């Protein structure tokens with residue numbers, strides 16, 4: 001089965017389509033209740049990094065979904081039927097009754113199971129990629145339903161813009177916060193993967209109140225990540241990451257994203273971010289870092 005590269009070798013006129021699977025960051029994540037279906041009702045401000053995993057692909061005629069994976073975290077993933085790229089492609093194919101397939105390359109730049117939605121972003125980017133490659137139209141509400149079946153974070157990742165997210169992850173509202181978009185953002189993962197289900201299960205079921213996302217000040221001063229405590233119980237090293245980030249110069253906010261273990265810090269300037277990244281690398285050469293910026297719409 002052809003991969004994008006081999007197909008390109010065969011016919012230089014075939015140019016793969018590309019999509020970035022932007023890393024998701026929960027600037028604040030308030031857990032409000034445990035629902036009867038086992039999921040939790042959330043209030044969260046989602047932002048996206050300008051960077052992430054990379055997808056490229058071509059349409060094929062045989063109906064097969066052929067995935068190959070490379071990149072720094074590619075070795076941690078299987079390219080079989082359980083991969084969220086393959087699951088998203090199959091779900092779209094079956095929804096549309098599409099006869100064509102695709103050969104897709106995933107360059108995995110984001111750590112796996114790390115609270116920045118790498119798998120969710122890959123699934124959403126696959127949907128965007130295939131809608132373009134197959135040149136099909138799909139009603140946005142139907143696309144959102146299909147995305148939610150793939151994971152709670154996937155609907156938000158389809159648009160990959162700053163959003164207020166409620167419910168399990170399906171209630172989305174575009175939400176501008178003055179001064180937030182464009183800010184330098186450093187992501188740090190202490191080389192541990194944590195299970196989202198395990199972290200949610202450790203939540204103490206105390207509702208600590210609603211999220212005020214009207215301003216950057218409110219998000220920094222009153223926003224929380226209610227999953228920090230249960231994630232710390234699973235991976236205490238998260239506390240070291242947060243302490244190191246909070247101690248850096250010109251830092252506006254240091255917090256954990258999602259269910260962890262990746263933490264983020266927002267900085268007043270690129271220089272401050274670069275100095276913080278250097279300090280993290282000097283202290284912990286084995287920790288993963290990404291210097292990026294909050295994506296504008």
Ligand SMILES: C[C@@](CO)(OP(=O)(O)O)[C@H](O)COP(=O)(O)OP(=O)(O)OC[C@H]1O[C@@H](n2ccc(N)nc2=O)[C@H](O)[C@@H]1O
Pocket residue numbers: 026029038039040041042044114115116117118120150151152153154167168169196197200257258259260
């Ligand atoms: C915590 C968040 C915050 O953005 O991000 P990540 O840490 O995954 O990045 C998300 O809510 C994660 O969404 P996602 O990773 O898509 O989770 P899913 O696959 O739908 O669910 C995995 C498991 O997490 C728990 N879960 C997920 C979402 C939710 N609102 N309540 C839950 O209790 C459930 O135990 C579920 O079985």
Ligand SMILES: Nc1ncnc2c1ncn2[C@@H]1O[C@H](COP(=O)(O)OP(=O)(O)O)[C@@H](O)[C@H]1O
Pocket residue numbers: 077082083084085111112113114115116117118119120121122196258259260
């Ligand atoms: N393409 C993919 N990228 C990342 N994880 C994937 C992918 N496909 C399946 N998974 C599985 O999905 C789970 C959640 O991964 P991920 O989305 O990276 O977590 P998180 O949302 O916490 O960052 C992991 O256990 C991983 O094995």
